Amino acid sequence: MSSSESILPRPPADGPQRVIIVGAGLGGLACAMAMHYQGFEVVIFEKVRQFLRLGDSLGLGENALKLLKRWGLHDELIAIGNKSPDMHIRRWHDGKILATQPLMDMAGYIGHRGDYHDCFIKRVNQLGIPIHMGHEVVEYNDDECSVTLKDGRTFWADLIVGADGIKSRARELVLGFQDKPKSSGYACYRAFFKGDVLRNVPECQSLLKEDCVNIWIGEDMHLVQNTLRNGEEFNWIITHKDTEDIKESWFQPGNMDDVRELIKGWDETIASAVRVTPSCLDWKICYRAPLPTWVSKSGRIALLGDSCHPHLPTSAQGASQATESAAVLALCMKLAGRGNVPLATRVYEKLRFDRVRQSQLSGEDLRNRWHNALKHLNDGEDLDPDDIKIKNRWLYPFDAEADTRERWPEMSAKVKSELESGNITPLFGEEGPPRVLTVRDAYGKVKDAVPSQYSVLPGLTV
Numbered sequence: 001m002s003s004s005e006s007i008l009p010r011p012p013a014d015g016p017q018r019v020i021i022v023g024a025g026l027g028g029l030a031c032a033m034a035m036h037y038q039g040f041e042v043v044i045f046e047k048v049r050q051f052l053r054l055g056d057s058l059g060l061g062e063n064a065l066k067l068l069k070r071w072g073l074h075d076e077l078i079a080i081g082n083k084s085p086d087m088h089i090r091r092w093h094d095g096k097i098l099a100t101q102p103l104m105d106m107a108g109y110i111g112h113r114g115d116y117h118d119c120f121i122k123r124v125n126q127l128g129i130p131i132h133m134g135h136e137v138v139e140y141n142d143d144e145c146s147v148t149l150k151d152g153r154t155f156w157a158d159l160i161v162g163a164d165g166i167k168s169r170a171r172e173l174v175l176g177f178q179d180k181p182k183s184s185g186y187a188c189y190r191a192f193f194k195g196d197v198l199r200n201v202p203e204c205q206s207l208l209k210e211d212c213v214n215i216w217i218g219e220d221m222h223l224v225q226n227t228l229r230n231g232e233e234f235n236w237i238i239t240h241k242d243t244e245d246i247k248e249s250w251f252q253p254g255n256m257d258d259v260r261e262l263i264k265g266w267d268e269t270i271a272s273a274v275r276v277t278p279s280c281l282d283w284k285i286c287y288r289a290p291l292p293t294w295v296s297k298s299g300r301i302a303l304l305g306d307s308c309h310p311h312l313p314t315s316a317q318g319a320s321q322a323t324e325s326a327a328v329l330a331l332c333m334k335l336a337g338r339g340n341v342p343l344a345t346r347v348y349e350k351l352r353f354d355r356v357r358q359s360q361l362s363g364e365d366l367r368n369r370w371h372n373a374l375k376h377l378n379d380g381e382d383l384d385p386d387d388i389k390i391k392n393r394w395l396y397p398f399d400a401e402a403d404t405r406e407r408w409p410e411m412s413a414k415v416k417s418e419l420e421s422g423n424i425t426p427l428f429g430e431e432g433p434p435r436v437l438t439v440r441d442a443y444g445k446v447k448d449a450v451p452s453q454y455s456v457l458p459g460l461t462v
């Protein structure tokens with residue numbers, strides 16, 4: 001679209017309802033597909049001019065894949081994923097395997113973010129949905145349900161979706177204040193490079209033979225390593241304590257001397273690979289408290305994905321939860337019917353909040369278990385593998401669309417009465433958002449992680 005071109009007059013009353021999506025990340029693109037399949041006219045504005053193969057490894061779980069399949073994407077996504085059936089959780093200094101579990105318990109399919117993104121873009125293009133690149137949204141008008149671009153043009157829609165990522169501008173409008181990130185106390189060094197770099201490093205050759213995923217856990221630190229494209233590409237991410245000032249960025253360079261210092265004494269299989277790594281990124285993990293709402297006052301601007309529910313890397317669910325949110329929002333729009341956008345968006349946030357929160361918390365829970373597992377072991381004492389296993393399995397059988405259809409009658413009736421009374425309940429009360437998620441047995445051992453609405457097996461407590 002050229003900047004002189006005038007697109008999108010106000011949506012006509014008798015045509016399909018129009019959805020403007022701000023941001024063509026995985027969340028925005030999933031939302032575009034979902035909205036298209038529910039019969040809406042979709043337009044995407046994306047601020048960057050061109051997409052590069054950015055980021056590194058990202059997981060797509062079965063919970064997202066079943067939705068993406070309905071929107072015409074499946075085999076090409078599976079083909080991107082790491083082919084290892086299992087992952088190993090190892091001790092930091094000698095690499096001893098402490099636990100082994102199927103990769104599907106963790107992330108589902110681990111692939112390069114850029115490759116998944118490319119598949120999403122191709123599908124959105126195939127569906128004929130316009131993505132307007134180099135079009136930065138600088139203003140949202142809640143009363144008018146419009147967005148204004150940097151070049152001054154304004155566009156109207158029935159619904160606007162703020163899928164504009166972790167540094168979302170839409171979030172400021174929805175909240176009415178700037179939501180500054182706080183340091184989580186942790187940071188990640190991330191590196192992604194061709195496996196060839198390690199060709200002359202004998203100690204790490206076992207990691208290059210075939211696709212693999214390994215995690216080394218130590219005190220207050222863990223390292224996740226995986227290959228991509230059958231060992232052609234190599235990725236490591238070190239999560240460590242960090243109290244430095246935060247700069248929220250996907251691109252901040254890390255200091256490899258600091259990294260080499262950090263992994264002194266670690267298992268040579270991985271330490272040798274880290275030492276020769278040419279460069280890395282320093283990714284501060286910012287904490288953002290759960291938002292009391294994802295929807296603007298008028299009910300016609302809704303947040304989706306990282307703008308309202310960012311995840312820690314240990315949850316491996318950021319993209320998958322954004323995909324679920326896309327499916328739920330689109331179906332709510334369909335079920336609410338024309339002229340009922342605020343009903344749709346308010347039901348959407350209420351249906352999504354608990355599940356998303358528990359998925360976020362599972363990432364925190366796992367990081368804490370890994371960082372503490374070896375702290376209190378006496379010499380010679382063995383660790384129970386169950387204590388460090390990833391407990392994400394409950395996330396995968398979920399069908400976000402089926403769940404929405406099932407809960408729509410009750411939730412929409414509740415929201416209708418809230419809208420009539422003007423008394424909209426926030427997503428969590430004064431006691432704060434839910435924090436408990438881990439299921440323990442009678443001895444206090446972690447058995448599973450399930451959302452509170454699921455029933456817990458006899459003998460276990462949440």
Ligand SMILES: Cc1cc2nc3c(=O)[nH]c(=O)nc-3n(C[C@H](O)[C@H](O)[C@H](O)COP(=O)(O)OP(=O)(O)OC[C@H]3O[C@@H](n4cnc5c(N)ncnc54)[C@H](O)[C@@H]3O)c2cc1C
Pocket residue numbers: 022023024025026027028029045046047048054055056057058059113135136137138163164165166168169250304305306307311313318319322
């Ligand atoms: C460059 C980059 C690298 C990443 N690397 C990883 C990784 O290696 N591993 C991992 O697990 N996760 C990574 N992520 C995050 C991951 O992609 C998301 O957690 C997940 O896919 C949900 O995405 P989202 O669509 O909500 O947000 P994002 O993927 O952040 O997408 C937001 C999009 O909105 C656009 N945008 C922002 N503001 C505006 C505006 N005002 N107007 C128009 N467009 C706007 C951005 O350019 C971006 O394309 C990365 C994200 C980015 C942007």
